[in-house]
Amino acid sequence: MGQLEGKVALVTGGGRGLGQECCRIFAREGAKVVVADLVPEGGAQTVQLIKDAGGEAMFVRADVSSSADVQAMVKAAVDNYGGLDCAVNNAVRSVGRHSFAELSEEDWDKTIAVNLTGVFLCMKYEIRAMLARGAGAIVNVGSGNEHASAPGIAYYIAAKAGVLGLTRVAATEYGAQRIRVNAVGPGSMWTPLLRETAARDPSHVEFLQNLTPLQRLAEPSEVAEAAVWLCTDSASYVHGHTLLADGGAMLGSLSGYAKPGGPK
Numbered sequence: 001m002g003q004l005e006g007k008v009a010l011v012t013g014g015g016r017g018l019g020q021e022c023c024r025i026f027a028r029e030g031a032k033v034v035v036a037d038l039v040p041e042g043g044a045q046t047v048q049l050i051k052d053a054g055g056e057a058m059f060v061r062a063d064v065s066s067s068a069d070v071q072a073m074v075k076a077a078v079d080n081y082g083g084l085d086c087a088v089n090n091a092v093r094s095v096g097r098h099s100f101a102e103l104s105e106e107d108w109d110k111t112i113a114v115n116l117t118g119v120f121l122c123m124k125y126e127i128r129a130m131l132a133r134g135a136g137a138i139v140n141v142g143s144g145n146e147h148a149s150a151p152g153i154a155y156y157i158a159a160k161a162g163v164l165g166l167t168r169v170a171a172t173e174y175g176a177q178r179i180r181v182n183a184v185g186p187g188s189m190w191t192p193l194l195r196e197t198a199a200r201d202p203s204h205v206e207f208l209q210n211l212t213p214l215q216r217l218a219e220p221s222e223v224a225e226a227a228v229w230l231c232t233d234s235a236s237y238v239h240g241h242t243l244l245a246d247g248g249a250m251l252g253s254l255s256g257y258a259k260p261g262g263p264k
């Protein structure tokens with residue numbers, strides 16, 4: 001018997017990477033899963049993975065920066081599965097690294113639209129569905145970086161810091177209505193994007209590993225386990241929290257002492 005038997009879970013950006021792993025683990029725990037993504041191919045693959053393992057899932061094409069799409073996405077969960085219990089807001093848009101002076105205003109607008117406004121829109125309509133249900137659990141995906149800094153990704157860190165704020169305010173507003181709101185802060189994960197970077201520039205991975213006390217990068221499933229756990233009753237008193245699943249990377253970033261044999 002899974003920990004989320006009979007529940008309905010929604011994951012944005014569920015077509016690959018961390019989102020796909022969250023979908024897979026929700027299904028393993030017995031939830032019916034709404035896989036939402038901008039790209040139908042990845043979403044269809046996630047649904048197939050879940051069905052092949054005996055689970056239940058459906059795909060909804062949704063751009064999280066569109067209010068109409070987000071409303072239709074949540075409605076699909078309610079119409080097809082009867083309501084919404086759990087949601088992981090995970091979708092992300094990246095435009096690479098650009099210093100402040102070089103970042104175009106267009107790139108700023110389109111990344112903030114997905115990475116910050118998208119999370120707000122998802123939360124707004126997920127919360128409405130959860131209020132109708134009488135309870136719920138939301139997990140926003142941060143990055144860990146919002147607690148520190150990194151060059152060239154102001155648009156990303158600003159959005160993730162905003163997501164932290166949305167998480168805290170929603171937790172304050174909706175705890176009394178039995179909606180728990182938390183965030184997960186992943187360290188660097190072996191997603192397809194990182195594998196491409198690693199093939200081009202192995203020293204980048206070495207750099208990230210050296211910042212991480214566990215001295216390795218995460219498999220997406222290791223972070224997804226934390227995100228799904230936050231939605232289970234095992235986390236029933238965890239609320240307004242950001243759970244770092246980063247191998248201690250934040251300690252390394254802040255202290256510079258992560259590498260064994262590093263500065264004394």
Ligand SMILES: NC(=O)c1ccc[n+]([C@@H]2O[C@H](COP(=O)([O-])OP(=O)(O)OC[C@H]3O[C@@H](n4cnc5c(N)ncnc54)[C@H](O)[C@@H]3O)[C@@H](O)[C@H]2O)c1
Pocket residue numbers: 012013014015016017018019036037038039042062063064065089090091092093114118141142143144185186187188189190191192193194
């Ligand atoms: N990869 C890492 O090392 C890392 C580190 C820290 C935090 N994170 C965070 O983890 C989350 C997942 O990262 P990932 O590496 O798995 O990402 P990814 O790029 O592999 O997957 C993102 C998914 O989001 C979808 N998407 C993009 N724009 C969308 C939109 N407008 N509407 C709906 N879906 C959209 C994409 O199609 C894709 O399936 C993100 O929130 C990211 O910021 C990742």
